[in-house]
Amino acid sequence: xxKVLVACGGAVATSxxxxxxxxxxxxxxxxxxxxxxxxxxxxxxxxxxxxLIVTTAKVDKDYGVPVIHGLAFISGVGLDKTxxxxxxxxx
Amino acid sequence: xxxxxxxxxxxxxxxxxxxxAIFEEIGSVMITKGYANSEYVEGLKAREKEFPTGVPTxxxxxxxxxxxxSYVNESKIGLMTLKEPVSFRIxxxxxxxxxxxxxxxxxxSDGEEHIQVLQxxxxxxxxxxxxxxxxxxxxxxxxxxLLESNLDL
Numbered sequence: 001x002x003k004v005l006v007a008c009g010g011a012v013a014t015s016x017x018x019x020x021x022x023x024x025x026x027x028x029x030x031x032x033x034x035x036x037x038x039x040x041x042x043x044x045x046x047x048x049x050x051x052l053i054v055t056t057a058k059v060d061k062d063y064g065v066p067v068i069h070g071l072a073f074i075s076g077v078g079l080d081k082t083x084x085x086x087x088x089x090x091x
Numbered sequence: 092x093x094x095x096x097x098x099x100x101x102x103x104x105x106x107x108x109x110x111x112a113i114f115e116e117i118g119s120v121m122i123t124k125g126y127a128n129s130e131y132v133e134g135l136k137a138r139e140k141e142f143p144t145g146v147p148t149x150x151x152x153x154x155x156x157x158x159x160x161s162y163v164n165e166s167k168i169g170l171m172t173l174k175e176p177v178s179f180r181i182x183x184x185x186x187x188x189x190x191x192x193x194x195x196x197x198x199x200s201d202g203e204e205h206i207q208v209l210q211x212x213x214x215x216x217x218x219x220x221x222x223x224x225x226x227x228x229x230x231x232x233x234x235x236x237l238l239e240s241n242l243d244l
Contacts, residue, residue, distance in 0.1 A: 009141065016209075056182055071183055073213075
C-alpha cells in the first residue's frame with residue numbers, strides 16, 4: 001500500500017479537489033494507495049511513511065519524499081504530464 | 092439552488108488595475124450587502140499574499156480569491172471580468188505570475204461548502220468553451236443566466 005499526502009496552503013479545499021482526482025487516477029491504474037490530505041504546515045508531522053507529496057501550495061522544505069506540484073488538477077493544463085509523473089513515482 | 096448568486100456581485104469589464112483594486116471593488120459589495128464582515132477586503136488581500144490563487148487555464152488566467160470562512164456571513168460566488176488583464180501570482184508559486192482576465196470570488200461561510208463550490212468552479216474553468224462565453228459577456232443579466240445554468244450547486 002502506497003501512501004500519498006495531498007497538501008494545500010490555507011484550508012483543505014484545493015487539496016480535496018486534487019485528492020479526489022488522484023484517487024480516481026490510482027484506481028484506474030490499479031494502484032492500491034492511501035490518499036490523505038493536510039495543510040502544507042502539517043507536512044512535517046505527517047510525512048512519515050509517505051511515498052509521494054502532491055501540493056497545490058509552495059513547499060520549500062525537503063522531506064526526503066518526491067514532491068509533485070498539483071496545480072494541473074485545478075487548471076486542467078498539463079494534467080496528463082502531472083498524472084504520468086504521479087504514476088511513475090508510485091508504480 | 093442559486094442563492095449563491097447575486098447580480099450585485101457580477102462585475103463586467105471592470106477597469107480595476109491591481110489585485111488590491113479588484114478585492115476592494117468586489118469585496119466591498121460583499122460587505123455592503125452584509126454577506127461578509129468589515130474585515131473581508133483585508134482578509135482577501137492577506138490571503139492572496141500568503142496563498143496566491145492565480146490559475147493558468149491555457150488561454151486566459153483565472154483567479155479564485157477567497158478568505159477563511161470566518162469572514163463570511165452568507166455564502167456567495169462573485170464574478171468579475173477585467174477590461175485589462177491584471178497580474179496574479181500563480182497558486183503554489185512565490186514569483187511566477189499569470190495575467191488574469193476572469194476572477195471568481197469564492198465567498199463561503201463553511202469549509203465543506205467551499206470545497207463543493209471550488210470543485211464546481213474548477214470543472215468550469217477547465218472548459219475552454221465556458222471561458223470563451225465568459226469573455227463575451229456584455230450584460231449582468233447574461234452573466235447571471237450563464238452562471239445559473241452552469242453552477243449546479
